[in-house]
Amino acid sequence: MKRAIGFAATVALSVAACQTNDDQAALKSSALAPINPIVTTCDTTSPPVPPNVVTPEMANSGLPCTLTFTASKVDLTTLQEAFDFNSWLTFMALSQPVDASNSAADLQTVWQGWSDLFAVMREDGAPPLPFGAVQPPPASCTGAPGAPVMRMISKTPTTPTLSVSGEPLNTGPLIDQNGHYVRYQILINEPMYNYIVRNELYSKAGQQKFTDSIAFPEGRLDTLTTGAVGAIVVKAAWKVMAGSDDPSRFQTTTAYVYTPAEPGVPESCHRSTLGLVGIHIVHKTAGEPQWIWSTFEHVDNAPTLAQASNVTATRKFNFFNPSCSTSKCPYNRQPPQPWNPSVDPFPGEFRSQIVRATSYPTEATGSAALWNRQFRAAVKGTVWENYELITTQWPTDATNPTDPEGAPFPLFAANTTMETYVQGNTPLASSTCMSCHNNATTTTGTRSDFTFVLEKAH
């Protein structure tokens, strides 16, 4: 995990698409392995004390198994800084190329090699594909096998075509300045995958048989750098590279952009190069049973609400047009119906006009600015200098018996590419990771340990 990072605009994908006999054997083998194996490479790097700054070596020092906190003063400021530093270390560790020795040919990051939600929660309730295996593309897709399939256009992947009578989180698609729908992907790491497979939680039938409380494995540090990684979930938001987009500023991937058939929506599939515009990284650790919620965005996504009226007309954003008046392009407005991702680009003139509308306390804004400045400088010359931490939400009172949410801080957190229309600071109505995911259940209605992944079982 201490390798240098290499980059390119396009990721070549090498994982075989079909489930073979070898794959079946691998799946059985994985059932015998420890769910949350011991590792000896936990990163325990502490935040540098001023005047020291984050160095490139520090930025790429590895994956923390849990939070390292060594400040002499304990308050919201120092803890937020520790969690945000931990978020950047985690982001960089997971963004290492899978094969650093052959970076020119394979620049898939660690997290891009994890198991996709649809390869685990399969439509027939069948056992998941082997860890990391890419699901076969639908028959309507053409081109080289092995590319991931991007089908989600909302937070409800089983209903990729949004409808006005949708579910509570069915808040609407995000349309970039080229008129293309943003696509989403959820991936889980191997300990989380192992836990689901071992307990047969990938199907409704398996979940009905499971009588224990759902408890995903925790990241922990035992001694020195020995510990266990624990469960990690990544949710990524991608935009199609088109128009005047500069792919060299993005982490990119080549994928099938697939829209399954729905009433009024024909099936469609096309192969595109997409750029990463947002990413959630959610890590369960022993000290944070409510998980640690880190969220990053591309720096060109959108201005803040305060900045929006003063942005120069030449400034290019992924989801904001500085030249469009607020009367013509009201902020954070959902696209007009119908929402049909098979009609892409979005018909007419509508393009999402997004501003960052969630306010954060000074402890969070100061900390994010501090580490964004230092980490982006430390990784200068790579695509990752074009990404910024929005915030890290963490439990301030993880074992409070009357608050299963653990008193999250900051109270609200939102990524403009994934919680676009629920930004803000209104209790219950506005996006807050832990409070929302505290309501997650399995298909049987039992708690699912802060992840909605299990409710996707068939």
Add this chain to the structure above:
Amino acid sequence: MSTVLTQATTSELDDFVNLSAILTGIAASMLKPFLDTHGTAQTYLDIAKQKGGAALTELMAVYDANRTQPPANIGTIILEQSGDTVAYMAKSIMLLWYLACWYDPQELAAYRADPTNGARFTVVSSDAYTQGWVWRVGQTHPMGYSTWSFGYWHQPPQPLSAFIGGGNSK
């Protein structure tokens, strides 16, 4: 009125919180947690200073002069022996913590004199509404907002002491 006091300090906010603990029966460490994510205590102190003015100053002076006494004695001195200005200011602070609403002390005095006139109040904020202690004393949560997990209703509630601190066990 039994409660748990935090270590006495001379800070204005700590004094306000310790006094509030005596008035509400809720532990000071619960009113102002070590990692205070909502900042409710500071918000309420600011409101009390802005709205209460000289009445708050008088109340705090009474508290300061009697801070070494047992909490129940302090409560009696404030509510029964220090005059209406101090007593109604104290009641406004109690209602602030419990209901997340500001009731002007004069409104409370008028209401006492004529209960047919409902006392006017102002809800502090949507965030404060979720933090009203009336919900936790009732071992429940406000309508439309809960930090409990799905299915909590089929589990016995935690003891009252878990909600408000101190030695209350039911």
